[in-house]
Amino acid sequence: MSETGSHENVSEKHLPKEQENGHGAVAVADDPFADPGMPPHEPRIQDIDERAAKRSERVVAMLFTTSMLATLGFIASFVLIPVDKYIYVWPAGNIGALNFALGTTLGVALFCIGAGAVHWARTLMSDHELVDERHAVSAEPETRTKVMEDFAQGAKESGLGRRSLIRKTMFGALTLLPLSGVVLLRDLGPLPEDKLEHTLWSKGKLLINENTHEPLRPEDISVGSLTFAWPEGLEEDDEEFQKEVAKAALMLVRLEPEDIKDKRELDWSHEGIVAYSKICTHVGCPVSLYEQQTHHVLCPCHQSTFDLADGARVIFGPAGHALPQLKISVNNDGFLEALGDFEEPVGPAYWERRA
């Protein structure tokens, strides 16, 4: 900033009283850096040549006229172009004709008004630079004294300082009052209780193929394939479908039993078919980017990577613990079934979750 004029405000004593190399507000006669003041105004072509000014006027008028035409075009497009018509525009491909027509006409109508106004301002309105004085924001000392006195008077008259009983009870009342607002929020939702700890899975529930909605058999699942399953009884038109599938979604893959490194995983599998929760233990995205050769599963949201051949332990990324595994077996009819619910809460960790 320019110190011209500024140093009069310097109040802090550590600030330079005078710039070591500086010059005062009143330009010293032989100071080569002194402020020469505002340069003289120079006219534009439009200021001295009436023909140029006329030309500018015509340009502005033309822009405003174009805007009118574009608005008419907008209305015409709205009426004439069917909402489901597509046109080919290179390089965008087949794009919605109505959207394209409405947007461009509206854009031109708006842009031309703006361009006209700005061109008018730039070429025809006066371009003399003007100077406004600034005034300090802080009040004059007299004002300040007056305000302080008024306040002291008002405070005194209220007796707030003297009558401590009133003061204390008033603050007490005002502090307590917002609590009613907080209490009112209580019914925004139920208490967590153990809701996050259970899913729809329970002993004997069949594993339903998400694609075919048929129960799965072990022979349906081959090595290298990926299948998603729901618990038996969950239907898409259930009232609580979203909530339930958000916890119960299952990912099924078959590994060669000798590839499974984790003993518990092998125990809980059926002939190498392992069933893992599809819900990431980081923040709950459905992980399912299964790389069948590496047996890794990646989450598309934050790249947590789990090794399905090793108890789905985390090998990369921000997830804090392994994907929960569902114990499965085959029932007497040859269908895959769950042997119970997950033994730990699925999805993201939270304070009450026991490790």
Next chain:
Amino acid sequence: MSTGTETTAPKRKAPAGERVADWADGRLGIYTLAKANMRKIFPDHWSFMLGEVALYSFIIIILTGVYLTLFFHPSMNEVEYHGSYVPMQGVRMSEAFASTLDISFDVRGGLLVRQIHHWAALIFLGAMFVHMMRVFFTGAFRKPREINWLFGFLLFVLGMFTGFTGYSLPDDLLSGTGVRFMEGAILSVPIVGTYLSMFLFGGEFPGHDFVARFFSVHVLLLPGIMLGLLVAHLILVFYHKHTQFAGPGRTNKNVVGMPLLPVYMAKAGGFFFLVFGVISVISATFTVNPIWALGPYRADQVSTNAQPDWYMGFSEGLIRIMPGWEIHLWGHTLVMGVFVPLMVFPLVLAAIAVYPFIESWVTGDKREHHIADRPRNAPTRTGFGVAWIAWYLVMLIGGGNDLVATHFDLSINSITWFVRIAFFVVPVIAFFVTRRVCLGLQRRDKEKVLHGRESGIIKRLPHGEFIEVHEQLSQEQLHTLTSHEQHKPYEAGPEVDENGVQRKVGRAQKLRARLSKGYYGEQAQIPKPTAEEYKELTSGHGHH
């Protein structure tokens, strides 16, 4: 007001416009207001118009948003779609998603308005960001504008959350994944996380409530607060009068420029139409948030490229690069992998928000400043600003690591590791490099003042030496290049005063002195050329 009204009223009677103005003045006192403001001076500089881009896109968002509420159903009731978009026929979805499809495919012009709304939102946040950076780098946040800086900062933060709640409304697969992330983040909060989550979603995720709740937050609560802040922001801009760059005739006590009526009104008013026009054309030709391609949200589905809109991107980066730490204590889990990024998220924003107060404390400068700094003349501040931007960018890269991987044939794991390290290293490097560059530019200015501008004319001296003729700068230029202020570092003062009495120098004072030295020490600024230096050089050699 009466301007431009040239009605041919009967004699002895004032023109109609004037009479209306008189009527209004008698009730609203508009003449007093107009006296102070009608010919208010605004300095012309393109960078002073960045805030206007933000203002106008905000107005556009409100206009289009009101239109969208006429057709949007903020409901999570499940319906089967039977509108005109074929690839969604018969798909189960929430009413919110179905009505968004209707806006896009069955309401004529609905898609355009939706796209204007969304593009304007992306541009709004971007414009606020660059506007904030302009204010930062020119030091325009200094007294008396600190409060307005905070208002602006709050607008930016609220804008982020308004955006987040807004793009979550259609209940599409992408935004639903974002909401699910939010649930996971809330769950990570120690002790109360599960309660907060249950209260926010009206039970377990996703429940049936969040779209309606986000809707009232998005269209009522946040925009209401923002509108209030925006008005306060503008009133303060008027009240303080705009800053200006140094130049001939421009001092700390005046403001030089064009009057509000007519020039600025035409330019600023025209600029609104220009901004709206550009955004309309963009919305006519470029798709944004194609919810019909994303599909309705289902909690067991997901797509890759799951990212938030850009302004939330840095938090996405934070969460992607955090190692997955979990601390288990007495049967409880502290989810560091999620909770730490959640806490760093406000810190990143606060780091830039509190800067003006830190600077004013370090420099002890309590004066009003109305002349905008050139960034090079405040190398330490500029260094901080660039370091913060670099930090922000590093996080953005982290947030888009999968796209960086596919587009530059890199491994996503290497990018994540790079960002983990860069998070700490890049800001430091950016700071020192920037300060160096600033000092180099200061040195060049000094050269220019003392030796003039290179004219490009080569002259051969009698003894055969070739020299380039330097042209002396005009007084305007000399003044402009030397008018910036240079502080001396703050001294905590000696421990013993001149009378030999022990003085107590507080720890805070010592820290302040050290920081001040960092700001204004020899390593942080090039001394301005002095009049003596200049005269010696110019008179000694004569003019080339």
Next chain:
Amino acid sequence: MKKLSARRRHPLAALVVLIFALAATGGLYAAFAPAGEAKADQSSSRSLAIEEGKRLYDVGCSSCHGTGGQGSSDGPSLVGVGSAAVDFQVGTGRMPAQQPGAQVPKKKKIYSQHETDQLAAYVASLGSGPVTPTKSQYDPSGADIANGGELFRTNCAQCHNFTGEGGALTHGKYAPNLEDVDPKHVYEAMQTGPQNMPAFPDKVMPEQDKRDIAAYMKAVNSKDSENPGGYKLGGLGPVIEGLFAWIFGLGVLILVAIWVAARTAKAKKS
């Protein structure tokens, strides 16, 4: 990681020459082979194809996959992968692979469809596996696009993105963009699970589902798919949209601001 992609560089040069020679031979053969032969007895033509396929295999594939398709340290066993796998790998140009890397990329195919069929016939003869689908199996016309979209979002989008624009996997691997991929290859990929892609066999994803998915791909990610809102910016979501809003949106608006704020030209230069 499997050795599918691991391949040394040196044998390659010789190999490429051989392959070109072969391609030429094959082309000549195709051109001069009597047309009537195609209609000849099926089994004899199949055994002929196997024989030709083996010849092609020995030259082009055996260095990695072993002389009998039993696999080696450089390439997996082909016993039981089926003709569909060969048709996909060779038909999309992925095989023969060129250089080691995280993943074998799609490239210009080297073998003609006829030669690919011969190779497929030979590999199928090594052990039974998924069979190259017929047109009626994969032809997406008339399939249920909406159901395909639903299935795509459940089974495919997590790697390939909402509309099959592709996405990143671990350590430099990726799910490729599916724009304008032949429905036959889409079908075969689901059937066989090439490279790191898991398979979606008919038992868990019936033929009709696969056709629906192919139809959905054709509707949303092909040269003729419709983009209601205008240019789709790659269909990659908010990152690209944000980049565009910054570079193009704000960029244009700043240029406009510069024009608005600039001084108008003076009558004479100062």
